[in-house]
Amino acid sequence: MWNGAIDRRPRLIARCSGTADVVAAVRFARHHDLVIAVRGGGHNVAGTAVCDDGIVIDLSAMRATWVDPAGRTAWVQGGALWGDVDHETQAHGLATTGGIVGHTGVAGLTLGGGIGFLMRKHGLTVDNLLAAEVVTPEGSIVRTSADEHPDLFWALRGGGGNFGVVTTFQFALHPVGPTVMAGPVFWAADDTTDVLRFYRDFVAEAPDELGTVIRLGTVPPLPVIPEDLHWRPAIAVACCYAGAVEDGERAVRTLRRLGTPLVDLLSPTPYVAFQGGLDDTVLHGWHYYWKSTNLTDLSDDAISVIADHAYSACSPRSYSAMFHMGGAVARVPHDATAYAGRDVAHNIIIDAVWLPDESGEHAAAETAWARRFLQALQPHRAGASTSTSLIPTTTQAAFERPTAITSTGDWPRSRPSTTPTTPSTTTRTSAPVERAGGRATARWAFTPTTSEFAPLRLEGLPLLARSRVVLEAIEPQAPARVPSADSGAPPSIPRAGHAIRRRLAPLRNSAAPGRLNRAAPRKIGDAVAGMRGAARAKSASKAAGAPTRPYRSQRLG
Numbered sequence: 342m343w344n345g346a347i348d349r350r351p352r353l354i355a356r357c358s359g360t361a362d363v364v365a366a367v368r369f370a371r372h373h374d375l376v377i378a379v380r381g382g383g384h385n386v387a388g389t390a391v392c393d394d395g396i397v398i399d400l401s402a403m404r405a406t407w408v409d410p411a412g413r414t415a416w417v418q419g420g421a422l423w424g425d426v427d428h429e430t431q432a433h434g435l436a437t438t439g440g441i442v443g444h445t446g447v448a449g450l451t452l453g454g455g456i457g458f459l460m461r462k463h464g465l466t467v468d469n470l471l472a473a474e475v476v477t478p479e480g481s482i483v484r485t486s487a488d489e490h491p492d493l494f495w496a497l498r499g500g501g502g503n504f505g506v507v508t509t510f511q512f513a514l515h516p517v518g519p520t521v522m523a524g525p526v527f528w529a530a531d532d533t534t535d536v537l538r539f540y541r542d543f544v545a546e547a548p549d550e551l552g553t554v555i556r557l558g559t560v561p562p563l564p565v566i567p568e569d570l571h572w573r574p575a576i577a578v579a580c581c582y583a584g585a586v587e588d589g590e591r592a593v594r595t596l597r598r599l600g601t602p603l604v605d606l607l608s609p610t611p612y613v614a615f616q617g618g619l620d621d622t623v624l625h626g627w628h629y630y631w632k633s634t635n636l637t638d639l640s641d642d643a644i645s646v647i648a649d650h651a652y653s654a655c656s657p658r659s660y661s662a663m664f665h666m667g668g669a670v671a672r673v674p675h676d677a678t679a680y681a682g683r684d685v686a687h688n689i690i691i692d693a694v695w696l697p698d699e700s701g702e703h704a705a706a707e708t709a710w711a712r713r714f715l716q717a718l719q720p721h722r723a724g725a726s727t728s729t730s731l732i733p734t735t736t737q738a739a740f741e742r743p744t745a746i747t748s749t750g751d752w753p754r755s756r757p758s759t760t761p762t763t764p765s766t767t768t769r770t771s772a773p774v775e776r777a778g779g780r781a782t783a784r785w786a787f788t789p790t791t792s793e794f795a796p797l798r799l800e801g802l803p804l805l806a807r808s809r810v811v812l813e814a815i816e817p818q819a820p821a822r823v824p825s826a827d828s829g830a831p832p833s834i835p836r837a838g839h840a841i842r843r844r845l846a847p848l849r850n851s852a853a854p855g856r857l858n859r860a861a862p863r864k865i866g867d868a869v870a871g872m873r874g875a876a877r878a879k880s881a882s883k884a885a886g887a888p889t890r891p892y893r894s895q896r897l898g
Contacts, residue, residue: 453499459583470513553580666686
């Protein structure tokens with residue numbers, strides 16, 4: 342596991358070498374009523390790639406990438422890392438949007454949406470997903486695409502896990518590199534306000550080819566940076582131009598002339614090297630705690646909040662990162678995928694980091710910093726938190742969480758139930774609906790964050806029309822309270838999740854608390870269909886120029 346703060350002990354680990362092994366593991370878990378967690382890259386900050394007392398379906402041996410240079414596509418196995426994909430695709434001068442850290446898992450980042458340096462030019466990772474091979478929670482193998490099981494395909498693109506285990510992804514590729522104009526420029530922390538105000542105007546006029554990410558924290562101790570600058574508080578603007586190097590040099594010229602940089606590493610560089618440049622700054626085994634949100638814009642007030650909080654962490658390893666969205670991301674219709682938040686200006690991730698041997702006081706101080714920072718940003722939020730690559734991860738960030746799945750005929754018209762994490766493949770355990778990893782069958786965690794329901798678990802959830810869906814309470818307890826902004830609980834779930842729960846309320850079986858009556862599967866499907874209809878209506882209204890409320894969502898990939 343990447344996040345050393347996660348400490349869970351599964352009963353079994355199924356180390357799979359191919360799709361047939363995954364099928365066998367899922368069927369074994371169903372037969373023995375085991376909770377399932379799915380490990381793809383294992384990079385989920387919430388740790389949903391592992392569970393207690395269940396079975397982990399480990400895809401880490403399934404890391405192959407097959408490139409079709411003529412068709413500009415690639416098939417990628419569910420355990421691959423983005424460094425694996427970049428290595429193979431760049432041999433042909435091709436790439437697709439894939440996060441900002443090479444050891445991020447392909448599956449988790451993809452299922453959460455997928456943000457990265459190429460997204461403004463080529464769209465999110467999910468916008469480049471052409472097809473996927475999925476092992477369903479009942480152990481069947483299906484291929485899904487725009488023409489095959491389209492509802493499932495829609496859900497996979499930003500809906501996170503709990504729809505099955507994705508064993509293979511097919512991506513569209515684009516000409517990139519192999520040499521690109523890329524790298525960071527660092528300024529002293531005292532220059533943060535001036536840099537952010539300049540950056541606000543700079544990116545407003547930037548071409549789609551220019552992807553930028555701001556990093557606020559300390560200068561990482563990388564070999565290419567003078568030692569006297571290591572760990573010094575600083576703001577950095579990292580750039581990657583997805584086009585000709587000469588055009589990239591012109592696009593970043595004014596940025597490089599701003600003030601007096603501490604160090605300027607922007608230069609023609611191999612795309613593969615640039616994508617892996619941060620790998621040693623977020624090591625496996627360190628302890629991580631993340632928060633994130635989307636920003637409507639960089640107003641002077643928002644800039645003041647960022648400048649006041651970004652450097653107040655105790656650990657020199659803690660940092661925040663802000664992604665410039667827009668471009669191709671915003672041009673995809675709102676209802677085309679399950680990913681929300683396409684019309685935001687920036688996504689900011691607050692990453693608290695401390696070492697394994699540091700005390701509980703260190704952990705408490707860093708997590709408190711992340712919560713305070715997020716709370717201070719509340720007035721400037723766009724209404725959706727994302728982690729896609731992260732998200733991180735909503736990035737990287739992409740997180741992993743559960744979603745309510747149902748059978749309504751052919752394939753379940755499902756939608757994430759809520760919360761973030763970043764994981765592994767499509768089916769999680771205690772993961773979010775936003776990012777991957779978790780329970781694939783026997784038991785599915787469904788954790789509402791409203792006061793109407795106590796946590797529920799979907800027991801043995803088959804995905805055929807003939808199947809019966811039973812929700813069973815994990816244990817009798819008081820209704821779940823709505824988490825406060827500083828409670829440390831996952832961000833509130835997407836509006837879609839609330840819509841599903843509202844429709845579940847009248848279906849609860851008063852004679853058997855925690856269970857739904859027999860009409861539940863059809864009604865849940867109707868709830869999902871209504872959600873998609875609402876998304877289409879919003880897109881149509883927006884196209885007609887009518888004012889719309891922001892579509893709320895929560896993600897970090």
